[in-house]
Amino acid sequence: MDQNTHDLNRHENPAPTRHEVSDDFDFIVCGAGSSGSVIAARLAECGDARVLLLEAGGDDVAESVRDPxxxxxxxxxxxxxxxxxxxxxxxxxxxxxLSMGKGLGGGSSINVMVWARGHKEDWNHFAAEADDEAWGYESVLGYYRRIEDWRGPPDAVRRGAGGPVYxxxxxxxxxxxxxxxxxxxxxxxxxxxxxxxxxxxxxxxxxxxxxxxxxxxxxxVFGSYVRPLMSRPNLTVLTDALVTSIIFDGKRATGVEVLVNGQRRAFTARCETVLSLGAINTPKVLMQSGIGPKDELKAHGIPVVQHLPGVGRNxxxxxxxxxxxxxxxxxxxxxxxxxxxxxxxxxxxxxxxxxxxxxxxxxxxxxxxxxxxxxxxxxxxxxxxxxxxxxxxxxxxxxxxxxxxxxxxxxxxxxxxxxxxxxxxxxxxxxxxxxxxxxxxxxxxxxxxxxxxxxxxxxxxxxxxYWHQSCTAKMGRDSMSVVNNELKVYGIESLRIADASIMPRITTGNTMAPCVVIGERAGDLIRKTHGLAVLSGVAPFA
CATH class of the missing domain: 3.30.560.10 (Glucose Oxidase, domain 3)
Known part of the structure; x- marks a missing residue:
């Protein structure tokens, strides 16, 4: 990890330089915002799974970030x-x-910090579009009980205590x-x-x-999820790392190309790559990597890897x-x-x-x-x-x-x-x-x-x-859907999307809390796919 990243945790051991960061990981999470931070943390909890979290912006230590x-x-x-x-x-x-957070924490580092969980009908709509009750309101209540450290009147059905999110x-x-x-x-x-x-x-x-x-x-969200795990040797966080494109082997995503402090590098993901770049940059990276409406890609000379007309729409x-x-x-x-x-x-x-x-x-x-x-x-x-x-x-x-x-x-x-x-x-x-x-x-x-x-x-x-851009790579089953109920990109192996872009429609209220749920759901799906369990002796957030 780089020195800037490790300085966020004063209890860290001396950090290696950027040149010492490996090129190979099990999982690459692109974007350290309100979904990506959750995914990286949930995967880093697991045994020896090697996780790389990439963030285009810088750190989150400025007083303008820390002072609400x-x-x-x-x-x-x-x-x-x-x-x-x-x-x-x-x-x-x-x-x-159309402001959007850039830096560790993403929007959660520059927003008004309102926690708004979305209406019951929002989540039931998600479930209907995905044909998966795991996205429905009753299931999502379970996620919120896991997520929250609620400091108000107890409500055993709707609220959580002891979770990572104060x-x-x-x-x-x-x-x-x-x-x-x-x-x-x-x-x-x-x-x-x-x-x-x-x-x-x-x-x-x-x-x-x-x-x-x-x-x-x-x-x-970065502070709540990732910072407590920064000393783990299987978690690498790189700031000033702009994801420019996805690397493919045929129809399988094998990693990403990144500008790290302006220097081009390629990182390989043995298991999966996850895009959590937000509802503007996620579609941009998809399209410039060859996933999107074929006519638009061809007009810019981009070879088509997968025709998905819904990328960038909605x-x-x-x-x-x-x-x-x-x-x-x-x-x-x-x-x-x-x-x-x-x-x-x-x-x-x-x-x-x-x-x-x-x-x-x-x-x-x-x-x-x-x-x-x-x-x-x-x-x-x-x-x-x-x-x-x-x-x-x-x-x-x-x-x-x-x-x-x-x-x-x-x-x-x-x-x-x-x-x-x-x-x-x-x-x-x-x-x-x-x-x-x-x-x-x-x-x-x-x-x-x-x-x-x-x-x-x-x-x-x-x-x-309100700067709640969303829904540009939606989850669903119709021809304009980009990901399925497990957040997997249609037609592509080993690539998922987990951020506000996957919403079939925007949630009622501020979008930070729903993005945390999306991150938690993605973490569960990925861990299940690869048989990952929380490392013995390390207490999970849940």
Whole structure:
């Protein structure tokens, strides 16, 4: 392992240089984010299985990572891939910034740390698409019981204790968070003790958020899963290691080519290679390696290894519209700034909530196109689409590593999304202008009173995303599916995908927690395939 990686654990022995890292491993996991970190740890627990975890970014020791309140400072830096969407016609031609974590921990090292487990109907949809009840809600509850170290009221059915993932609600939420719950209750929206219990089996409700913050410090997924195992000789973690392509022997993946500090290296995986590069880079690497829509690959001179037309299609994200109010006086900000959540339906006939509202305890500037001024002190409700119907796609701009991926979010292209957006913003305004907030705010700064045409204009010009890109290499059984129920890439041996790209549709709420489940599920599948057992004398996370 390299010195930078080993410095993350002060109890390490002196580390070998990068030149001493072997070229051969049993398993290669590409990407140290919220799924890849889990997989690498679960495999490294097992006997002598030699595991290589590759991360294109750097370490996670900066104060801007460790201090939850500083997460916005990472946006646009080397810790952010900094993707930008293509001009979106339904957003007045705007290009959406699409941030994504780059570095150990991935998004879990730069996000707002909200732990949102997904609705019951999300997971049952996964199971139906995969024809596998192991992806269903009852099974996933078992995974969450294994994963969590929940520091709230015990719930033997829905919550776990003693797992690797510390989850807690803020001890003393800011008054603005309590005001949201009071406002919701006043208009008949149920208030729950937690957003991840009964609420995610119901029509919706409001709750104080659950966060990955311990003693005022961020808890990344890498920190929870991989760091405790860094001294194990069978685990190698390389940072500044950009995966450029998959190596094949016929239709079998045998490893990957990687730029390590700019130097090209090839690593071999004796058993399996796993892509956990996220919903943008996973399809890019697949396509540039010859897996994807054959017409697009041929147009860029890429030899076709496996025609899979669904690679890069089905792109989904949570779109949001910032509704802002001015404070009477400056108010405090708790944790990462998000301490309250609300989920609701735009139409009572729906099977699950399609409105997602995250309250930020500071005023977020609206895009310049809105022409709206941001108060010096205030709060913003990101009123968003939990179940968007619009689907985007990714396209290659060229065959080379440095050729950028073209992201077409296609936001608000389906009329159902505009209808849901209008309902979401109106609900947000009803809440924010209610008596519950009167002691704290003076006026509504955005969007303000508008007719329908004016509100549609605001929605098109103010739309941003939650940076929950997903679904671009989906799990399923139809012709557009990329992986099967065991996350194996169709038509290719020894290659799996495990990250947000495999979601058939986006989950309700922030995507970090579902990505941990995907990592756990992948770990179980791989261990079963290769008959791996946890090394005697080493306590498993479960």
């Amino acid at each position: 309140a500083q997460w916005p400072l990472n946006l646009g830096t080397s810790r952010d891939w900094g993707f930008v969407g293509e001009p979106a016609p339904e957003l007045c031609g705007r290009r959406l910034p 989850v807690a609600q803020p001890r003393s939420p800011q008054p603005i968070a309590e005001a949201l719950l009071n406002a919701a209750s006043a208009i008949g929206i149920p208030v729950f003790d937690t957003p991840n219990g009964e609420l995610m089996e119901s029509a919706g409700g409001a709750s104080i958020a659950e966060l990955r913050i311990r003693d005022g410090r961020r808890e990344s 792109h989904q994200d949570h779109l949001a519209f910032g509704c802002t109010w001015a404070y009477r006086k400056p108010e405090g900000v708790g944790g990462g700034g998000c301490e309250a959540k609300l989920f609701w339906k735009s139409d009572s006939r729906l099977s699950q909530p399609d409105i997602l509202q995250c309250q930020l305890e500071f005023a977020v500037p609206s895009p310049a196109e809105t022409g709206l001024e941001t108060p010096a002190h205030g709060w913003t409700m990101f009123s968003g689409l939990a179940q968007p119907k619009s689907r985007g796609r990714l396209r290659l701009s060229g065959p080379n590593t440095n050729d950028p991926i073209l992201i077409e979010p296609n936001s608000l292209s389906e009329p159902e999304d505009m209808a849901a957006a209008l309902a979401a913003v109106e609900l947000c305004r009803e809440l924010g202008n209610s008596d519950a907030f009167t002691p704290l705010v003076t006026s509504e700064a955005a969007p303000g009173t508008r007719d329908r045409a004016g509100m549609i204009d605001f929605i098109r010009k103010s739309a941003v995303t």
